[in-house]
Amino acid sequence: PRVERIEANIAAGECWIIDVDNAPVATITVDQHADPDFWTEQEAQEAALYVHRMVVRRDVAGLDLGTAMLDWASRIAADQGKQWLRLDAWRDNEGLQSYYRTRGFDHVRTVEAEGRRSGALFQRPAGQVRGRGPELRTLSHS
Template sequence: MTDLHIRPARPDEQPIVEDLLREASAWLASRGIDQWQYPPHSDRIALALARSEVFIASLGDQPVGTLQLDEYADPEFWTASDEPHTALYVHRMAVGRQYSGLGVGSLMLDWASRQAAASRKKWLRLDAWKDNQELHRYYERMGFSLVRVINLPHRGSGALFQRQVVAI
């Protein structure tokens, strides 16, 4: 799928981003997974859009996925010993269900790795839902290693993954 294009989302595209996240949430719920079972954090998404940290993946003019990529290392998860400044972090990644299985997620993660390398970072990192083992296996297939699982009672997320990026 070489015709996938990833670009910064515009603030007026917030509904597209939120629709992709809601679709992912509904699909997860249909599979009995409680991940993302809340409305999208519109305020956080709006701020990330204003900072040009939200991206849309498209095939032609059709949005097929979204992710947020930034330097925000959640302090409840990533400690000083992790050297948070050495990584870029993926947040809120979702692929439209009709494009599932086509490699869109893999291409988005590879793109994010290239962005990390271009920013002279050593790692691409993310946190995943603690009890979504299928998602953990997916990230491992994508070359990520599990760093640790943080169990905080007020957080569903906490499985920390990273993969080393290749310098450009």
């Protein structure tokens, strides 16, 4: 779903791949898109970056790549002068929600949007980092 949004994120340079020895192991999308199904107009006007589609390959789970990616995104948000790093998680996945809480995110509220499993909204201050997991470096290719 939302293929057009994913393609737009890639074209805009907002989708990142984490690789180890040139093999992709994780991905994260970080953009300024406040999903209108979840975030209010007032919240969407606040200075924030939003995390979408964070995925880690199962064979590298346990390396705390997710924590490292969230720290990386939090630094990017702070560098851009944002106040918040935000995300939405599946409403019915308590384990995932607990994961974000243990990484410094506060639960804002849970909303239901028709046809959407997400709706548990979380945020943490931009620049806040946990300092766990591998060091991630941003590389650009010309």
